[in-house]
Amino acid sequence: MKNWLTTVVALTALALPAHSLDLDRMSDAEREAFRAEIREYLLENPEVIMEAVAVLEQREAAQQAEADMALVAANEDALFEDTHSLVGGNPDGDITLVEFIDYRCGFCRRAHPEIENLLETDGNIRLIVKEFPILGEDSVTASRFAIAVKQLVGDEEYKTVHDALIALPGEVSEPALRRLSDTFGLPTDDILAHMESDEVTEVIASNHALAQRLRISGTPTFVMQNQMLRGFVPADEMLTLAEALRAE
Structure with a gap:
């Protein structure tokens, strides 16, 4: 009672x-x-x-x-100004969207075409991708591979690999990564060797530390300007939020 x-x-x-x-x-x-x-x-x-x-x-x-x-x-610089994350969409856009992503996350895969739709519909959004592997060894391996591509080859190739990894079926094994890398004509042996480097490890550790400070424990998680969006968000809702932020 x-x-x-x-x-x-x-x-x-x-x-x-x-x-x-x-x-x-x-x-x-x-x-x-x-x-x-x-x-x-x-x-x-x-x-x-x-x-x-x-x-x-x-x-x-x-x-x-x-x-x-x-x-x-409290974490603006680490969110919006770090030097190790992909900056896509419109780099000069008036709205910045940060995405914390795990390649093995089903909701991240569902969100991927929504983000592509958002960037295509609203050409004034700056996208920052944060590698945040939290779902096991395959997640870590995929992120290490993507970061290694970015560091050794460049942003354009990273984006290509990023899009491929988010749709990759099955295990993220070395043979699978070799096939993917060879398909895009990348320096496969160099990338595979670089995956375990300190430089790659530091990026993942930095993103995990940032997520911990932001109390992020799941993917996808988005930050649009000063708003945190925890979980899957459809493109139309993000468009509405972007317009509201511009109107402030």
């Missing part, structure tokens, strides 16, 4: 001044009467509970958004 009463009081208090409910000052008889009144009211008006829960969820979402904005502000 006490837990139920505490929950009801918390929900009821959303619409009341903070001082208006003080159970500690009630006598046992007053508390029993209060329980009875609350129970009777909720049985007659059960929709009030859902309304209160909705208000609570809205407040929690607003608090989370404010906290995320503070995290983004």
